[in-house]
Amino acid sequence: MDLKGRNFLKLLDFTPEEIGGLLELASHLKTRKKAGLSHRFLKGLNIALIFEKTSTRTRCAFEVAAHDLGMQTTYLEPASSQIGKKESIADTARVLGRMFDGIEYRGYSQQTVEELAAYAGVPVWNGLTDEFHPTQILADFLTIQEHFGRLKGIKLVYMGDARFNMGNSLMIGCAKMGLHFTACAPKEYFPDPALIQTAKAIAAETGGTLAFETDPQAAVQGADVLYTDIWVSMGEPEAVWEQRIQALAPYQVNAELMAAAGEQAVFMHCLPSFHDHKTAIGKEMGERFGRDSMEVTDEVFESDRSLVFEEAENRMHTIKAVMAATLHKG
Numbered sequence: 001m002d003l004k005g006r007n008f009l010k011l012l013d014f015t016p017e018e019i020g021g022l023l024e025l026a027s028h029l030k031t032r033k034k035a036g037l038s039h040r041f042l043k044g045l046n047i048a049l050i051f052e053k054t055s056t057r058t059r060c061a062f063e064v065a066a067h068d069l070g071m072q073t074t075y076l077e078p079a080s081s082q083i084g085k086k087e088s089i090a091d092t093a094r095v096l097g098r099m100f101d102g103i104e105y106r107g108y109s110q111q112t113v114e115e116l117a118a119y120a121g122v123p124v125w126n127g128l129t130d131e132f133h134p135t136q137i138l139a140d141f142l143t144i145q146e147h148f149g150r151l152k153g154i155k156l157v158y159m160g161d162a163r164f165n166m167g168n169s170l171m172i173g174c175a176k177m178g179l180h181f182t183a184c185a186p187k188e189y190f191p192d193p194a195l196i197q198t199a200k201a202i203a204a205e206t207g208g209t210l211a212f213e214t215d216p217q218a219a220v221q222g223a224d225v226l227y228t229d230i231w232v233s234m235g236e237p238e239a240v241w242e243q244r245i246q247a248l249a250p251y252q253v254n255a256e257l258m259a260a261a262g263e264q265a266v267f268m269h270c271l272p273s274f275h276d277h278k279t280a281i282g283k284e285m286g287e288r289f290g291r292d293s294m295e296v297t298d299e300v301f302e303s304d305r306s307l308v309f310e311e312a313e314n315r316m317h318t319i320k321a322v323m324a325a326t327l328h329k330g
């Protein structure tokens with residue numbers, strides 16, 4: 001597998017073999033890190049991390065992974081740079097591309113990260129857009145592989161707003177790697193029909209399947225993974241909380257739904273999560289709408305069937321693999 005010089009913008013751009021190769025490399029780098037073996041393969045390189053939205057996991061994963069590989073990082077946020085206000089994405093890309101060996105970008109439109117990549121002349125990695133969150137899927141798939149020993153044939157049910165970055169990316173990732181993907185939500189929360197058609201064509205080649213269900217009990221039968229995400233994503237107005245809660249409350253992952261799935265089922269979530277009142281927004285919305293939790297109950301989140309912190313750790317190992325695979329040294 002040679003991915004040197006490639007961007008990592010969405011899983012649609014990669015073959016199943018390439019995605020499998022990145023997971024293998026991540027697993028290898030994870031073993032090295034756990035064994036305390038140095039892997040400063042990219043010593044002396046510099047990368048820029050642009051975040052137009054907030055982050056804990058993605059930023060820390062890029063920073064720790066870069067430092068482990070021997071690289072320096074520069075963090076840029078809109079408030080402290082010219083991006084968007086005084087300088088276009090194309091101009092920013094051409095400036096940063098002359099100073100840095102790679103660029104991570106988190107923002108709103110997928111179009112922006114694609115434009116950045118078109119002008120930068122160095123690898124660009126998508127750290128989340130409204131449409132796709134591809135590095136998250138690598139972490140999720142490494143976690144599934146570690147738990148179940150395989151990806152092919154695994155049934156993953158995504159509960160909730162499947163039209164946004166996580167639903168879209170999981171659907172494409174599952175199609176690429178031959179998993180059985182189900183989106184479970186009211187119909188208006190299903191992914192874009194054109195993206196569904198693309199995913200169906202891919203799944204036809206890999207042995208994966210796609211299903212779209214409105215009934216949670218029917219959807220989760222025999223599921224290996226129940227996956228959910230927050231109901232209101234970054235960049236959406238606070239005003240949508242009420243309609244989201246009304247529409248998605250029946251799709252909350254709770255003990256009853258885990259039981260309906262069966263004993264093999266694990267719980268996954270990209271995080272952050274509103275599973276209690278220990279966050280400012282979780283408390284405010286919980287009290288306003290009379291709920292203890294939103295997309296997942298605290299009971300399921302804290303249970304031994306929850307793999308959420310394994311996933312979070314794997315963000316770092318998989319992002320490290322993406323950088324190690326795409327960057328040139330020397």
Ligand code: CP
Nearest residue numbers: 055056057058270271
């Ligand atoms: N899962 C994820 O992308 O987390 P952050 O928003 O904290 O980066």
Ligand code: NVA
Nearest residue numbers: 166229233234270271
């Ligand atoms: N859908 C969420 C994912 C966070 C990792 C968001 O965009 O806020």
